[in-house]
Amino acid sequence: MSLSVRARVAARDVDVDLEVAEGSIVAVLGPNGAGKSTLLGVVSGLLRPDEGCVELDGRVLTDTATGLAVPPHDRSVVLLAQQALLFPHLTVAGNVEFAPRSAGLGRREARARAAHWLREVDATDLADRRPHELSGGQAQRVALARALAADPHLLLLDEPMSALDVTATPVLRALLRRVLREAGRTALLVTHDPLDVLALADRAVVLENGRIVEDGPARQVLTRPRSAFGARIAGTNLVTGILREDALDTADGLVHGRLDPDCAPGLPAVAVFTPSAVAVYPELPHGSPRNALRVTVAELEARGATVLVRSTTGIAAEITTAALAELDVHPGSTVWFVVKATEVGIHSTAVRSQPRTAHDEHGGETEQVDHPTGDDEER
Numbered sequence: 335m336s337l338s339v340r341a342r343v344a345a346r347d348v349d350v351d352l353e354v355a356e357g358s359i360v361a362v363l364g365p366n367g368a369g370k371s372t373l374l375g376v377v378s379g380l381l382r383p384d385e386g387c388v389e390l391d392g393r394v395l396t397d398t399a400t401g402l403a404v405p406p407h408d409r410s411v412v413l414l415a416q417q418a419l420l421f422p423h424l425t426v427a428g429n430v431e432f433a434p435r436s437a438g439l440g441r442r443e444a445r446a447r448a449a450h451w452l453r454e455v456d457a458t459d460l461a462d463r464r465p466h467e468l469s470g471g472q473a474q475r476v477a478l479a480r481a482l483a484a485d486p487h488l489l490l491l492d493e494p495m496s497a498l499d500v501t502a503t504p505v506l507r508a509l510l511r512r513v514l515r516e517a518g519r520t521a522l523l524v525t526h527d528p529l530d531v532l533a534l535a536d537r538a539v540v541l542e543n544g545r546i547v548e549d550g551p552a553r554q555v556l557t558r559p560r561s562a563f564g565a566r567i568a569g570t571n572l573v574t575g576i577l578r579e580d581a582l583d584t585a586d587g588l589v590h591g592r593l594d595p596d597c598a599p600g601l602p603a604v605a606v607f608t609p610s611a612v613a614v615y616p617e618l619p620h621g622s623p624r625n626a627l628r629v630t631v632a633e634l635e636a637r638g639a640t641v642l643v644r645s646t647t648g649i650a651a652e653i654t655t656a657a658l659a660e661l662d663v664h665p666g667s668t669v670w671f672v673v674k675a676t677e678v679g680i681h682s683t684a685v686r687s688q689p690r691t692a693h694d695e696h697g698g699e700t701e702q703v704d705h706p707t708g709d710d711e712e713r
């Protein structure tokens with residue numbers, strides 16, 4: 335067991351108990367004020383719980399029973415926050431060297447390690463710049479290099495993509511996948527984005543009112559949520575398949591969309607789109623450059639002024655009740671689900687490293703987040 339946290343923070347009404355296996359990446363989800371930052375604060379040592387214990391790789395970092403509180407810089411835990419928080423007076427290389435230097439490495443070794451991590455995050459050519467000369471995405475890549483150059487036992491990622499623009503986000507997400515998953519890092523990832531959960535995490539926990547209300551394999555929490563918040567963030571269509579040239583080959587047909595940079599033909603990927611992006615037609619519409627999937631309707635779910643039409647393969651379309659009345663759709667009907675390629679994001683779910691050794695610690699329920707098969711089951 336790599337990380338074990340038990341913490342009660344009375345003033346914030348937070349009471350959590352979490353164990354994270356070595357090499358696993360756990361997404362921490364929850365509404366505003368649920369206690370996510372409090373959890374990270376306790377683990378990083380910035381916040382002392384009223385009662386509790388934090389243990390990392392067998393080393394006790396916090397124990398309120400004995401009064402032990404290892405200071406943040408001595409925990410082998412690093413935090414990658416929303417903002418890069420680089421030292422403004424140091425160059426990029428100087429920022430990254432800082433971590434190994436602080437850990438006692440000589441100048442030459444620290445420089446070599448910094449060069450290695452700058453290469454890993456594709457930032458070698460930024461080495462001599464100052465932080466104010468970087469874009470948000472570049473700064474976050476450098477912050478990631480600095481975090482990894484410290485060679486931490488645990489990485490805390492607090493919405494690391496939330497301050498980035500739409501073009502920088504997939505680049506950093508792909509980079510995180512590569513550097514975290516290939517190295518089998520242990521990490522806690524706070525995020526509001528189901529794509530981050532799917533691309534990066536093995537497991538997801540949902541916090542509500544300071545308590546863990548849901549805990550399971552990441553894909554299961556997204557596709558079959560049991561908590562109110564899980565359901566809210568999971569209302570997304572996730573269709574797995576194998577990438578062929580420029581489209582995803584799924585059990586429902588070919589799906590075109592915007593490809594992430596780490597997508598490659600032959601590898602498993604997932605197409606993501608919202609139910610409101612899906613239009614429903616009784617016949618195949620002609621002449622439009624859109625994705626058209628022939629599906630059988632499994633169920634209709636009223637949602638106030640709209641209705642969720644769910645296919646037998648789990649894809650949902652959200653249409654108005656007026657549109658439903660016109661269509662005359664009912665369970666068992668065969669219809670066409672049509673979605674514009676621009677509304678679909680296609681994200682790699684492949685892992686290029688050796689299979690991970692960490693196994694799920696929840697009663698053996700394993701989900702193939704790393705290697706989705708493209709069959710119907712998970713959709």
Ligand SMILES: Nc1ncnc2c1ncn2[C@@H]1O[C@H](COP(=O)(O)OP(=O)(O)OP(=O)(O)O)[C@@H](O)[C@H]1O
Nearest residue numbers: 345346347348364365366367368369370371372373
């Ligand atoms: N410095 C503080 N002092 C007192 N209470 C706080 C402090 N920071 C947060 N809280 C309270 O503690 C509870 C948990 O907050 P926390 O910041 O951990 O939530 P969060 O899940 O990280 O929220 P968000 O998604 O908005 O960042 C909330 O009720 C919040 O109002």
